[in-house]
Amino acid sequence: MTDLQTIVELSHAFGSDDYVKGGGGNTSVKNDTTLWVKPSGTTLSGLKEETFVAMNREKINELYAAETPAEPAAREELVKNLMAAAVKNDAGRPSVEAPLHNVFEAKYVVHTHPAAVNGLTCAKEGEAACKRLWPDALWVEYIDPGYTLCMEVRKRIHAYQAEHGKEPALLVLKNHGIFISADTADEIHALYGRVMDALKSEYAAAGISLDLNVPEISDAPEADAQIQSLFGPDAAFIASSGTFVYSPGPITPDHLVYSKAYPFDGALDEVSVAAFNAKHGYAPKVVVTDGRIYGIGTSQKNADLALELAQDGALLIQLAGAFGGINYMTDAQREFIDNWEVEAYRQKQV
Numbered sequence: 001m002t003d004l005q006t007i008v009e010l011s012h013a014f015g016s017d018d019y020v021k022g023g024g025g026n027t028s029v030k031n032d033t034t035l036w037v038k039p040s041g042t043t044l045s046g047l048k049e050e051t052f053v054a055m056n057r058e059k060i061n062e063l064y065a066a067e068t069p070a071e072p073a074a075r076e077e078l079v080k081n082l083m084a085a086a087v088k089n090d091a092g093r094p095s096v097e098a099p100l101h102n103v104f105e106a107k108y109v110v111h112t113h114p115a116a117v118n119g120l121t122c123a124k125e126g127e128a129a130c131k132r133l134w135p136d137a138l139w140v141e142y143i144d145p146g147y148t149l150c151m152e153v154r155k156r157i158h159a160y161q162a163e164h165g166k167e168p169a170l171l172v173l174k175n176h177g178i179f180i181s182a183d184t185a186d187e188i189h190a191l192y193g194r195v196m197d198a199l200k201s202e203y204a205a206a207g208i209s210l211d212l213n214v215p216e217i218s219d220a221p222e223a224d225a226q227i228q229s230l231f232g233p234d235a236a237f238i239a240s241s242g243t244f245v246y247s248p249g250p251i252t253p254d255h256l257v258y259s260k261a262y263p264f265d266g267a268l269d270e271v272s273v274a275a276f277n278a279k280h281g282y283a284p285k286v287v288v289t290d291g292r293i294y295g296i297g298t299s300q301k302n303a304d305l306a307l308e309l310a311q312d313g314a315l316l317i318q319l320a321g322a323f324g325g326i327n328y329m330t331d332a333q334r335e336f337i338d339n340w341e342v343e344a345y346r347q348k349q350v
Helices: 003-013 057-065 072-086 098-103 115-121 126-133 147-164 185-206 221-235 253-259 270-280 300-323 331-338 341-348
Strands: 026-030 034-037 053-056 108-112 138-140 170-173 177-182 237-242 286-289 292-297
Touching: 003 026, 003 108, 003 185, 026 098, 034 057, 034 098, 053 057, 053 072, 053 098, 057 072, 057 098, 057 147, 072 098, 072 147, 098 147, 108 185, 115 126, 115 170, 115 177, 115 185, 115 300, 126 138, 126 185, 126 300, 138 147, 147 170, 177 185, 185 300, 221 237, 221 270, 221 286, 221 292, 237 300, 253 300, 253 331, 286 300, 292 300
Parallel strands: 138 170
Antiparallel strands: 026 034, 026 108, 034 053, 108 177, 170 177, 237 292, 286 292
């Protein structure tokens, strides 16, 4: 089996709902000269050999020494252009995490956002739990994704190597997810198994279910029509479920991209809808009303993902109870994602 075939199989293995939602997560394989990485906005489960973006590693390395503007938008535009110049094929735009994948010496890198993992990374006591469960892991506090995260993690990896004589196989990122790197597929599977088994034991000991209880509901055509009338084209398509303890604020970048930072839970009238849009600068993706929670969107996929990520956020709140409770993203962290061209691009791919 070729290395590309192996990374395709790994991508499919870790592309299920247990590990990622929507276009979240990314994978890569490398040799001395080339990094093959998942295209931005695509799904892990849909990857094929020909869909990986091939990148010149020498050109990626130039990013690490580049002088970048302090202003975030200008900096990210420069980074985007540098990464575009490193692309060797026509497979699309590389994952924003490509420079970070390139930092690892290991051949394979699989980055995912499992709810089981993020129940820890998004918890108030997540760092202490991480160090207790996996003393060999590298924990990194929340850092804006992309260039800033890459450069800081690169520095931390080099420091880890200097101390331990090897790079970390487990990189755990607060309010984000996990990177696992290794030279074989068997090692990747074993490392993920180690992580997931430890977390299952923690949740079991705390008496916390890994499943979210969502009540079944019957159709409600009148409520559906009311929502579509009030929110217009933004609710051209809808998905709904019974109610659950929904998140009142942003937890991870994926939640911001697919279900927005805040749900609409006000009165279903034009005044309340207009007030929400004026306050936040956008229409909601999640609507809470009368014992139901809706995902709304301009396509059925948008609506389904909005509801799915709202449920994922609720599950993280539930799981974080094992580690001191949920830790929400700050306003500054949220604003970076909300204004980041990369995430706007990823959302458009849906």
